[in-house]
Amino acid sequence: MPDYRVVTTYDDGVEHVADDPYRFLPTLGEIDIHLIGEGRHEQLWQVLGARVRTYPSELGEVRGTSFAVWAPHARAVQVVGDFNRWDGGGHSMRVLGSSGVWELFVPGVEPGSAYKFNILSADGEWRAKADPMARRAQVAPQTASVVTDSTHEWDDEEWMRRRVEHNPHHGPMSTYEVHLGSWRQDHGYLDLAEHLVNYVKDLGFTHVELMPVMDHPYPPSWGYHVTSYYAPNARFGSPDDFKQLVDTLHQNGIGVILDWVPGHFATDEWALARFDGTPLYEHPDPRRGWHPEWGSFIFDFGRPQVRNFLVANAVYWLEEFHVDGLRIDGVASMLYLDYARGHGQWVPNQFGGKENLEAVQLLQETNATVYKRVPGVVTIAEESTSWPGVTAPTSDGGLGFGLKWNMGWMHDSLEYLAKEPVYRKYHHHKMTFGLTYAFSEKFVLPISHDEVVHGKGSLLRKMPGNRWEQLANLRAYLGFMWSHPGKQLLFMGTEFAQEAEWADGRSLDWWLLDQPAHWGVHALTKDLNRIYREHRALWEYDHVPDGFQWLDADDAAGNTYAFVRYGEGEGADRPSVVAVCNFSGSQRQDLRIGMPHQGRWLEVLNTDAEAYGGSGAGNLGAVEAVAEPHQGQPASARVTLGPLSTVWFVPEETKPAETTKPVETTKPAEATKPVEATKPVEAPKPVE
Template identity: 50%
Template sequence: MHDKFGNLTGTDLEGFHSGGDTEAWRRLGSHVVTVHDDARGDLSGTRFAVWAPNAQRVQVIGDFNWWQGDDMEFVPGSGVWGLWKEGVGAGARYKYKIQHRDGSWQEKADPFAFSTEVPPANASVVFEREHAWAPSEESWLAHRAQADPYHSQMSIYELHVGSWRKGLDYRQLAQELPAYLTWMGYTHVELMPIMAHPLEASWGYQVTGYYAVDPRHGSPDDLRVLIEALHAAGIGVILDWVPGHFPKDDWALGRFDGTALFEHADPRQGEQLDWGTYVFNFGRNEVKSFLISNALFWVSEFHIDALRVDAVASMLYLDYSRPPGGWVPNKYGGRENLEAIDLLRYINRHLYRRQPGVMMIAEESTSFPKVSAPVDVGGLGFGFKWNMGWMNDSLEYIKLDPIYRQYHHNEMTFAMVYAYSENYILPISHDEVVHGKGSMVNKIPQDDWRKFATLRSFYSFMWAFPGKQLLFMGQEFGQRSEWNEAVGLEWWVDSLQWHKGLRDMMREINHVQARTPALYELDSEPEGFRWINDNDWMANTFSWLRFDRQGGMVACVANFSPEPYPEYGLRVPRAGRWREILNTDEQRWDGSGEAANGTRIAQPVDGEEGAELVISIPPMAGVWLRFEPEATDS
């Protein structure tokens, strides 16, 4: 006799049922395992295990049994059905056939599958990892464990795998993407969700296979090759993760065993009206194990460096996008989802402890307090939060005709009121260039000269503002069309006038930032920033100082007016030499090149603190000048 459950016991599943199993993928799903038979010796096969406690009967069907079904049994002491099937190996396709309490049958994909068929087919696929990480990965992980992301440069390139260069698979991307990102000077790439999802137009945000890689572009091992190549090039990998909701496809997680298993049964808690999806039951122990294991799975098994958690606001609030009377208050009568809050704290605390150097990033659009504060001081435990307020305000500003910008000046300065309430990332993401919002360059009014000059000035404003930076692909070279995942980026324009100049300037901005600690080192600390003039609304001009921990200084100016200011005065802390390190109006970037500053000398002001620095500011341009102390300066 051999073990019919493939060495899986009820004791193994106790953690899953108690909410404390953080590696549940090792126990559930399909695994090629060897069992010992007293008469025949060691036998190879696949163990199948699925949580379906309310099912009347469960079978595994697949190409190994002509889709006819082998009966599974409850693993003693658990709500998990199990079966070890001899002779089944990697590549086998399968589903679970589940009989509900009313006698009806339904076929379901495996919630813990590591691989799936290419949509629209939806069978799960038995997968055995073959990829061995290169020795360089050990060095990368050791470096990551010692890194300090808060005081380091973080320039993030957000990317949709399927349309960056249409048709490339993970291994082809491994040949092209790291070189491009390195050349452009980005430090990180953020991949939109690459978990298995049936509808390409959902961009991965409606996940049906939380543990499976999107098979359109290759296998899990192919993805590992891409991640390894990015790490070898010094690029950190951020992955979007979607724990807030999941789609209603009848072959996936929804009503998995005929009951609301992963989701709340009450539609006022278990359905997301905006997206037509189900909401996870965050208080259920098995769902806790499922989600925390999933977060750890991507970080540990794929060496992902950060998870950007999508739609956190929808998890935090019970009344999120719900009509009056259409939601259930918490036990204190409030609107906060206490179970989701506890789960997020649990996940964040666990990942930071288990995976040194990992980052957790919240896409959270409200003023919920302490999102990026540690759990032990009452925070949610994220490392960073997207600054959606800054994004909305600044985009509304640049959409205006320059003559009207003076009346909206505070939209560009208001973010400093709350800049240090969280550790912020400034995002210009895919959401801002789809669904009729237009591309970045086409948000800006008037002719091409003004459009591209304004965009160059805006990027210089963004890269010198407190916070880390994120830009969605295609916006670095000014793609005119809004993004469409079905056709890919318009790479043919990046060698044309305006487009090439913008891309080359973005490359310069990243490289200048990398060698100028004042532009990133104190992003989350008040000591790193000081306004020079935040009230020059008549000139549509903003000026400020950035500092590093060693006393280095950079004066930053952004002009959003079509008027040049040939003698613009700045009050700076130190007299002496200030050298221009960026001017977005240079000819090589399709600017006029008529207002280069070179090195300027700031003159002391009698009887007053600081010095007066007079510079030339081109129209619709950004200028950065770095203070260069004399060798004898203390």
């Protein structure tokens, strides 16, 4: 097309000179259109949505924004925004053949401009829709999309290099789960890049897991009803602000996992719902396209372009934002056609079964694509059933996840801990049953947000007894959890024994850190993470039977458990940690415990230590294992256990493991109290 400009005179009598959008060729090529039609465009965000572009021109450089959207059943599409007074008459988009993609480059549209797509549906109605591929959204209750262009310069090269070289599935992983809106209220991404980063680094967690940061319409919600899958939550700042948070976490040696919700989406009429006037992103049959439990739409997993939208979205967060992993929400609800449905409310698959074969295909394709494109990351399934092969490779027919939440372990262990110690002997094997299947998958042990809401009470409040006993139970449980096979995940606030049940509408009760008993739990969590990272026996063989051995699983009358964790090696040189847990309310003295070999064993952890708020019962820093075989071991030692306590022993000559060292930061970590002490306020009822 020749280079020209259009001169227009309006009622103001002034000549307006503007470039003509229709003289520019489409910004999508034939290969892009083909891949979109096949549902195989792994970088879909590079061609759809809004992209700022610059073109050379004889009449001067032209800068503007190209808009592209998939709306196959639309009769017409206009792009409207603050740049055309929300009147799309002059910006009707062009459909590219039979692809269903509409496209137009609009000169002069700069970052920060708000826009929507005005879609003429088959029923003759115009509907204004936010961009499904928008990389930035307006702050709710506004609903438009926003043109954005990143200027962030990454400074995490060392982290990214090491990420490729390390396998996160077999390294140390203790994760701090965070709801950004209530960790501390009124903190944006840049505030969190200082306070949250310093706090997590001081505690020694290897990762943070962020509840959904993808934009969602209701501010105080948890974020699981998403409206903009490609846009970070605008309430906390810009996409570049979020990149700065991730960047800073990486510079301080902390990985980032995001909650990702491919199973269902929000019903808001301005978003994905009936996007082009027809069920496009959602399955048209409500028996497959409507989630009765959560009141949301279910994606049409069998439509190639919808599957492409989700697979590319997973890649987008990992590549564009340097995120290190995705925790996939509600996998069980995706896998089963009869999930939350009664008789006659679901449709069997082509073989007459209840398995959602299209959802299986989506999950397999997502995991295969992610692990192929982004080495060093991890995908984690929240899957609460016994579906086989969740963490098995897709080449073997598995779903291809890296890790799976161990919901059975969580439910069993919390049920046991809720009993008074005098009754625990009748439920003893609630704590051992998990080891019968602990190596059938690669597990994460989750104490997540789901366990501290809706009347369930905080983890502290789940414990029986008086306040001292509740705190002691909690400390002993954390010691048991950190030594159990599997990676650890702990929801925010639990690290200092949050008293109140979590509420998404207010900050954590940071004032509790002024109380020695709660500060003691905080100090214990810090030591757990430090000792855990130093001793590879606690994480190197998390997923294989060779990494675990019971010493005594049957002491129901005494409420004790004893076991050994092993790392790679042979004989007396093999890294090992002996863990002994006493969940009775009485001190145990002179308890004989088997040891892998004789010699001096250091007591590296005792949850009953006075520094943590315990009674101080212990073993004076070490025990001596003598050549007296016991519990299948060639040696044994006499140990003392405080009431409601866990102790760990390691051989005196053990050397700390060489784990990934945090990158030095230019800003020293602050004290472990990240905020001013505040008084607790009444919590609003949580909203799902």
